[in-house]
Amino acid sequence: MDAFYASVELLRRPELRELPVAIGGRGGRGVVTTANYVARRFGVRSAMPARKALELCPDCIFLPVDFDEYRKYSRLFKAAIASLATRIEDRGIDEVYVDLTDVEGETTALGRMLKQRIVDATGLTCSIGIAPNKLLAKICSDLEKPDGLTILGPGDLERRVWPLPVGRINGVGPKASAKLNGMGIESIGGLARHDPLALIERFGANYGRWLNEVAHGRDERPIVTESEPRSRSRETTFERDLHPLRDRAELSAIFTRLCAQVAQDLQKRRYLGRTIGIKLRFDDFRTVTRDLTIPRPTADALEIRKAARACLKRVRLDRKLRLLGVRVSALSAEDARPDRQPRSPLGESLPLFSAVDEPRMEHEGPVQQAVAPE
DNA sequence: TCTGGGGTCCTAGGACCC
DNA sequence: TCTGGGGTCCTAGGACCC
Numbered sequence: 001m002d003a004f005y006a007s008v009e010l011l012r013r014p015e016l017r018e019l020p021v022a023i024g025g026r027g028g029r030g031v032v033t034t035a036n037y038v039a040r041r042f043g044v045r046s047a048m049p050a051r052k053a054l055e056l057c058p059d060c061i062f063l064p065v066d067f068d069e070y071r072k073y074s075r076l077f078k079a080a081i082a083s084l085a086t087r088i089e090d091r092g093i094d095e096v097y098v099d100l101t102d103v104e105g106e107t108t109a110l111g112r113m114l115k116q117r118i119v120d121a122t123g124l125t126c127s128i129g130i131a132p133n134k135l136l137a138k139i140c141s142d143l144e145k146p147d148g149l150t151i152l153g154p155g156d157l158e159r160r161v162w163p164l165p166v167g168r169i170n171g172v173g174p175k176a177s178a179k180l181n182g183m184g185i186e187s188i189g190g191l192a193r194h195d196p197l198a199l200i201e202r203f204g205a206n207y208g209r210w211l212n213e214v215a216h217g218r219d220e221r222p223i224v225t226e227s228e229p230r231s232r233s234r235e236t237t238f239e240r241d242l243h244p245l246r247d248r249a250e251l252s253a254i255f256t257r258l259c260a261q262v263a264q265d266l267q268k269r270r271y272l273g274r275t276i277g278i279k280l281r282f283d284d285f286r287t288v289t290r291d292l293t294i295p296r297p298t299a300d301a302l303e304i305r306k307a308a309r310a311c312l313k314r315v316r317l318d319r320k321l322r323l324l325g326v327r328v329s330a331l332s333a334e335d336a337r338p339d340r341q342p343r344s345p346l347g348e349s350l351p352l353f354s355a356v357d358e359p360r361m362e363h364e365g366p367v368q369q370a371v372a373p374e
Numbered sequence: 375t376c377t378g379g380g381g382t383c384c385t386a387g388g389a390c391c392c
Numbered sequence: 393t394c395t396g397g398g399g400t401c402c403t404a405g406g407a408c409c410c
Contacts (some may be wrong), residue, residue, distance in 0.1 A: 004410095024378080034409095052376070095410065175406085207384090276402095284387080287405085293402060384406085
């Protein structure tokens with residue numbers, strides 16, 4: 001979706017359409033999440049500190065984020081796509097991959113029809129790339145933004161993709177780009193011409209091989225239509241840096257709140273987690289994480305807090321903090337009830353003791369009733 | 375007065391097990 | 393006296409994406 005958050009906001013504030021608009025916190029530590037195309041002409045970009053954006057574009061209008069509204073439009077545009085195609089891979093709030101292989105119709109007509117259905121459902125424009133695989137579809141969806149429709153056929157790789165900078169590859173970020181540039185590789189074509197063995201030497205076997213493959217437009221990843229979440233987390237950056245001792249009460253309250261929010265989130269989605277983690281960011285932006293795997297999965301705020309506290313004790317708090325986060329991972333579905341005795345195929349409880357007496361870990365606590373009638 | 379929040383995946387070392 | 397070869401799980405950090 002084109003400038004998604006900004007475009008959704010402009011639906012209800014059409015009078016701002018021709019003005020520079022950025023979505024995000026204006027003051028203090030805010031960053032721009034999305035800028036409309038007017039603001040982009042001033043150099044305003046996603047992830048840019050709001051202050052910097054205002055330097056570049058003093059008249060930029062800042063609007064606060066409204067995730068509920070964006071989620072609503074996310075559902076609408078995805079439903080519009082689902083009216084034409086069944087195999088859809090979710091890539092976040094404003095992006096999807098669609099498998100058009102078995103969808104009836106000529107390619108350009110299909111692309112136009114997708115765009116029309118999305119405009120009809122939402123009033124929003126999008127940019128579509130159609131190609132033989134996800135790698136190329138993603139690259140070419142970017143080529144004619146906004147409101148683009150780009151189709152990549154045979155022979156287009158060299159002409160349209162190879163001139164692009166390596167950073168346009170989904171999976172090549174700032175670090176890899178800089179490293180490649182340092183090797184004299186700027187474009188995807190340059191990457192394709194580079195000795196694969198040299199890439200492996202510099203980037204490791206997996207990433208090096210992958211760089212060579214994608215530079216030649218090769219990608220066999222399937223469309224993934226279903227997936228289970230791996231973690232849930234909450235984090236917050238404070239309005240000012242907090243001192244671990246002097247601001248102890250405030251930090252403690254925030255910590256408790258984050259645990260409660262994660263717990264609520266898990267409960268709502270009926271997940272439990274076994275690994276509880278924390279994230280701290282110090283005033284110098286150094287970030288540390290700690291995590292702890294507990295014997296039984298939980299979604300309980302107090303249990304999460306207890307484990308998170310244990311994690312916190314393992315960090316030396318020798319600087320002020322700017323961020324605190326709590327994460328729960330190693331998720332399982334709540335109805336899997338993994339805390340019950342495992343069942344044999346016959347449906348009886350398995351014996352609690354096997355022939356050989358196995359040592360038990362201390363934290364398992366007392367041995368429970370062998371068979372609890374339900 | 376730089377630098378959000380919510381995710382995924384990968385790597386690497388160590389503990390531990392057979 | 394100079395130390396195997398698997399495997400899994402846990403932990404910490406980092407790159408990357410939307």
